[in-house]
Amino acid sequence: MEQEKPTKPETDRTFPEDDDTLYREMTVHMPRCYFPTSLGENSILKFAGEEFRRVKNIVCRRYNFNEDKYIRENAGVSPFDSVRGNFEQEVYRRLRKDYAHLSIISIRRSLMEKIRDAVKKENNIIGTFYRNCGVHYREAESAEYETSPIVVVHNSAFYGYGGYESATVYELFIDGNGKLLCTLNGEAGEDFDEPIGQVQTEGLLEIAHWLEEHGFISADVNDDEIVVCEGCGSDNIQTQAWVDPNARTFIGTTGIDRYDNWCDECEDHQPFCTLKEFKERMEEWWNSLDANQMEQITGCRQDKCPAGDNHQGFAETCNEWWENKGYDEKRKIWKEHNDC
Structure with missing residues (x-):
């Protein structure tokens, strides 16, 4: 008895003929949730566009559909054009914010x-x-x-x-x-x-x-990485922030308004700046002082310096006095003479 030949499996599939069917076919290939690596608006738009192209290519392969040929034969129109908006909206709906x-x-x-x-x-x-x-x-x-x-x-x-x-x-x-x-x-x-x-x-x-x-990276924190009160230079400061109460993770500060910030030393809302910026501010102030102001602050006497040296020795003595002070000492002096 002659054996029956096995039937050849059918490989041809009919490409979806209407927008609803095509849209449903595309959503089949979407994951239940998306976890983007950035929550910025431009990043989300880019992510949705990339996901649309990824799924579109899957559908084209599944149905052996030549999109380029179709576009050439249909006045530059692709069947995917009419479903792209709905598809990207579905991507946005499935977005999840994983702060971890x-x-x-x-x-x-x-x-x-x-x-x-x-x-x-x-x-x-x-x-x-x-x-x-x-x-x-x-x-x-x-x-x-x-x-x-x-x-x-x-x-x-x-x-x-x-x-x-x-x-x-x-x-x-x-x-x-x-x-x-x-x-x-x-x-x-x-x-x-x-x-x-x-x-x-x-x-x-x-x-x-x-x-x-091995000394290629400094263990010290840079001054431009430390935030202090712009008014007094203290690091005893606080700022309001958004926190996820479930994950207990920091999300971000509430904004840049001075009323979001608080300085315990000033006992007031103050803007913040970097430690580097505040140090530069104090140095600019010190370098702007005249001889009489330096004498008043340091206690050094101009008349004790050698005559005829244009007060160079006096200035050097005052600058050495200033440089030997630590940050908090300099800050105290700066506050006393700047109405802070």
């Missing part, structure tokens, strides 16, 4: 900026395995560091461990296109370069800590 995720992204950006600044200061290259000052480690014979950062990188081109690989960081460098890269030595002993953005968060912390340990 956004905090991680902010931390990663901060770490990558810190690493970039350190590499830039070292002529765009830092050896982290060999002490290869100023050149790639392959070009130099140098002593090894006792420890080197070990990180995990994610690259979808990897075949093992779902795209993750553990590796030792051999060096950090900025290439001719301004991209920050790290040279890694993988588990099989091979060397490869990867963008710093593919290093996992714990690895970025490991690199930053290593750079700080």
Whole structure:
């Protein structure tokens, strides 16, 4: 008895003929929720547009639909044009604000900026395995560091461990296109370069800590990172902020209005400025004083200075007196003579 031949599975599908059917087909390929990496209006618009193009390409492949050909044959019109607005509105509806995720992204950006600044200061290259000052480690014979950062990188081109690989960081460098890269030595002993953005968060912390340990990053907080009261220079200040009561996470300040800020020392609402700006303000004030004002403030006597030196010795004595004062002492003097 002759065997019946297996039927060939049907592969042709009819492209949706109306807008409602096409829209429903597109929503099938959307996730239930979206967690954007930025909540800015432009970022959201860009995200919705990219998601529209991603799903559109899926539908075209599913139905073997040549959109370019259709557009050429229909006066430049695509069947997707009439559903794009509704699709993007559905994207907005499914958006969720995961502030923990956004905090991680902010931390990663901060770490990558810190690493970039350190590499830039070292002529765009830092050896982290060999002490290869100023050149790639392959070009130099140098002593090894006792420890080197070990990180995990994610690259979808990897075949093992779902795209993750553990590796030792051999060096950090900025290439001719301004991209920050790290040279890694993988588990099989091979060397490869990867963008710093593919290093996992714990690895970025490991690199930053290593750079700080070896003096490439200062452990001190910069004056332009500290906020003080613009009126008196105190750091005993508070500002109103939005906080997620469920996640207990900081979202952002309420605004830039002075009434959102409070200084305990002034006991008043005050605008804020950076510590660097306030120090510069005090130095400008000090340098603007005349000899009589300096005499009154410091207690130094002009008549005690040698005659004929144009009061140079007096000025030097007063400046030395001022420079020997700490920040809070200078601030107290500044307040006494500025009606604060």
